[in-house]
Amino acid sequence: MAKGTVAVWVGTRKGAYGLTSDAKRRKWTVKGPAHAGNDVFHVAADPRDPKYVYALANNGWFGPRVFRSSNSGGKWAEVAPPMMAVLKDRAKNEMGGSEAGPIVNLWHLTFGPENEPGSLFLGIDPAMMFRSDDRGASWVGLDGLNKHRTRAKWNPGAGGMCLHSILIDPTRPKRMYAGISAAGVFRSDDGGETWTPKNKGVRVSFQPEQNPEVGQCVHKIVLDPADPTIVYRQDHDGIHVSRDSADSWIRVGKVLDHDFGFVVTAPKEMPGEAFFAPLEPMSRLGTGGQLQVYRWSERTRKFTPTVKGRPFPGDLGTHRDAMDSDWLNPSGIYLGTTTGQLLVSPDGAKSWNEVPYRFPGIHSVTVAPAA
């Protein structure tokens, strides 16, 4: 692949796909599915060295597996067994009750800082985080989070008790964030050793105590790329923004008809702006027969709808990892649906089009430079 091209990795109910395009992002080459038949919750290329691609494949017959490719998805090898052994010990000795069972699903992979080239962070169900420093050959559990004092108060959401968001502050790499449904947001300031709940200002509508320390059903969080003290949060209970590194949250989404949803992204070249795709909370579908993507601006403190007219008529939903954005200017924004449409804006959400390929239901969309 030529340098400067964009790769979009798509995880679906039936496998993983890799798409490439030039900087115009109008025409796409689609390759896949890899791991056909597997429920690929997340597939992502390492932005530090994008020839390394990782797929989190869940399978009812064979269980969860991590696959790694070192040639941009040409060949794959399984790398997960050491992590399973860690959980075998956990199940026997440390946890009780329903959490003594095996891994339910692998959810999300995040890549470590630039100066730690082999480092990976993995989130799973039951909500736990693991770190690898050798590109997935071995894993260590982050016990400061996995055995957190509040764990007994964590509950599964409809998708299970999943650790689905892992963020690293690029300006302060020891500062990390984790999002767990339904436990809330946690922050570490010491590289993952210790974790503090960060949910002040986010209510919990589905239990008697509405402002607890933990138990919030966060769906996705992202950092503002220009000012990572700003954190954008799509929660079960609305769209929130924090301007103090998650110490407190403000619900900004109340002005919308619905601010329930799953996805959020903040493009690198659009500082102070984030994109959300709200859904009607009962059906988990866009309203009015048209999925809408809203741009939130920190400067104007307003939402602006970006999908004009009804270019994608139908009742569409999204999964939480199914939106991402690229590093180019104008920004490319990518949104996958639960029914397999991949929507692309190549111009910072001024216009949207659909990749002319119908995928299986999309779990995740992740962008990286093509290797």
Added chain:
Amino acid sequence: MVAVRLDAMLKEFVPRRSVTTSAGTVRAMIEELEENYPKIRFRLRDETGALRRYVKVFVNGDEVDRTTGLATPLAGNDTVDILHSIQGG
């Protein structure tokens, strides 16, 4: 010797469709498979040691329980079938 028949779902992990074993229990038979074919580790059993939900083990035609059935004794001319039930869509 006990005959163990493996369904085609397992060809990714074990190249043969049948093996023989002198293992004395279903658990020992699976451990022997895992020893001889490491790729099958964690694919029949999860990390707690229980059979995965859609893995079905039959001894002389009778299905064994996912957890307690692993202690089922094997002897003589027993035949074991390892199958996968239909799931998904």
